[in-house]
Amino acid sequence: MVEFSKTLHGIKADLAAGKYSSKDLVTAIYADIEQKDEAINAFITLNKEQALAAAEQADQIGYGSDAPVLNGIPLAIKDNILTEGLRTTAASKMLENFVPTYDATVIAKLKAAGAIIIGKVNMDEFAMGGSNQTSYFGPVHNPWDLERVPGGSSGGSAAVVASQQVPGALGTDTGGSVRNPAAFNGLVGMKPTYGTVSRLGVISFGSSLDQVGPLTHTVADNALLLEVIAGHDEGDSTSLPTEQYDFSSKIGQDLKGMKIAFPKEYKVDSINTEIRQRMQEAADFFESQGATVEEVSLPHSVYGINVYYIIASSEASSNLQRYDGIRYGYRSEAAQTLEEVYVQSRSEGFGDEVKRRIILGTFSLSAGAFDLYFKKAAQVRTLIKQEFQAVFDQYDLIMGPTTTSTAFLIGGKETKDPVEMYTADLLTVNSNLTGLPAISIPAGLDQAGLPIGLQLMAKAQDEATLYQVAHAFEQGHDYLSQEPNFVKGDK
Incomplete structure (x- = not known):
């Protein structure tokens, strides 16, 4: 069997050196999936026939300097991103x-760059959840501990990369859904500036919040993937006008003179003690590299979780109206009247968490509650934006933990109370509310051997600085060599 690198850049180098062909690589990946995925439950649909054909085509094109940037590289795609056929x-x-019947813009960009779509991966239903337990196809298992969640909603995307079934994957991030799984799986996960990546062909959850982002093992791999999928799209009215991005230009530069804010709200007792310790160690590292780290306050940030769930649920309530049993999607066989088609198709077709959020959102938008809930949430969202902007007027980055805890048990107490489950997004939602870019990178393991994530936020469209600082941190630590027990053979 082909022994392939777990990084995109490593595979690119191997293909260029002729160590193996893309067809050999893709064949080996499907054999690996057959061995591993029964335990992880990450893939929903495989794309084997088309992927092997695409690999043969990539091999014919070759891997010289003029080849497409991702030629022959296998990737997995979150199952809320449209893929033709x-x-x-x-x-x-x-x-x-x-x-x-058509590809999402990000898929069209990946294919144009020569990437090979291995398959579609599991997620929380309609991206609603932070643990990957709301899926109709069952929960995804974390490769670091199969009894624990991989995070959500892009848990399948993270699990297939962490278990080394593929070297990279796309997820979507509405309130932390790329960064949360990245933290729980010891990966690099990026939520780019709102509008940087087209949302055309991405099944909508919260239209003012959703962004597609990559999950990889390394910072350089992540920047490469984001460069491929980013750029203006006339088909997406929220797309920024920038045609092409260079996110890698600062990678390798030092941190001297950089100013990093460390909010006191990210040091509270509700955050796991070991995570807080790793964050302080990260702050000390940045200072050792010539950066200045100072404590600041973001007092309105604590309301982010309340604001997020009102706005996100309201937008979800609107977006999911289209699933009514008429045009497409599930249709109840028991329905006899038009009203029953609507009610029973939605009641039977949606899971509990999706229905809970539709109800919450519909209530927030109702005539009697709009001013009290949705309007007030929108006003506080503006205050949060202004507060973050004031910090970025003086600092280059904001640092803190990605999550309040490490990965918790599937079916554990954290998942039985919806409110407690929602607070898992406490540290990530503000990036989506403000539209600012944020990245989660590995920051070590806790005593149980579970990954901890460090989150960095930057000004709008300053992903290059995020990658610069994340890469410096990555180079100062040997987290890439840390592997889940599942990969090491302790299944």
Whole structure:
């Protein structure tokens, strides 16, 4: 069997050196999936026939300097991103048999760059959840401990990279759904500036919050993937006008003179003690590299979780109206009248968490509650934006933990109370509310051997600085060599 690198750059170098062909690589990956994925439950739909054909085509093109930048590179795609002719379910019974007739813009960009789509991966239903337990297809298991969650909603994307089934994957991030799984799986996960990546062909959850982002093992790999999928799209009215991005230009530069803010709200007792210790160690490292780290305050940030769940649920309530059993998606066989088609199709087709958020959002938008809830949330969202902007007027970055805890048990107490489950996004939602870029990078392991994530935030469209600082941290620590027990053979 082909022994392939777990990084995109490593595979690119191996293909260019002729160590193996893309067809050999893809064949080996499907054999690996057959061995591993029964335990992890990450893949919903495989793309084997088309992937092998694409690999043969990549081999014919070759791997010289003029080849497409991702030629022959295998990737996995979160199952809420449309793929032409390949089932896309959003991990819901509602779309269990839906096959799109076109590619999302990000998929078209990946294919143009020569990437090979291995398959579609599991997620929380319609991206609603922070643990990957709301999927119609069952929970995904964390490769670091199969009894624990991989984070959500992009848990499948993270699990297939962490278990080394593929070297990279795309997820979507509405309130932390790329960064949370990155933290729980010891990966690099980026939520770019809102509008940097097209949302055309991405099944909507919260339209003012959703962004596609990459999950990889290294910072350089992450920047490469984001450069491929980013750029203006006329088909997306929220797309920024920049045609092409260079996110890698600062990688390798030192941190001398950089100013980093460390909010006191990210040091509170509700955050796991070991995580707080790792954050202080990270701050000490940045200072050792010539940066200045200072404590600041973001007093309105503590309301971010309340604001997020009102706005996100309201937008979800609006976006999910289209699933009514009429045009596409699940249709109840028991329905006899038009009203029953609507009610029973939605009642049977959606899971509990999706229905909970639709109800919450519909209530927030109702005539009697709009001013009290949705309007007030929008006002506080503006205050949060202004507060972060004031910090970025003086600092280059904001640092802190990605999550309040490490990965918790599947079916554990954290998942039985919806409110407690929602607070898992406490540290990530503000990036989505403000539209600012944020990255989660590995920051070590806790005493149980579970990964801890460090989150960095930057000014709008300053992903290059995030990658610069994240890469410096990565180079100062040997986290890439740390592997899940599942990969090491302790299954």
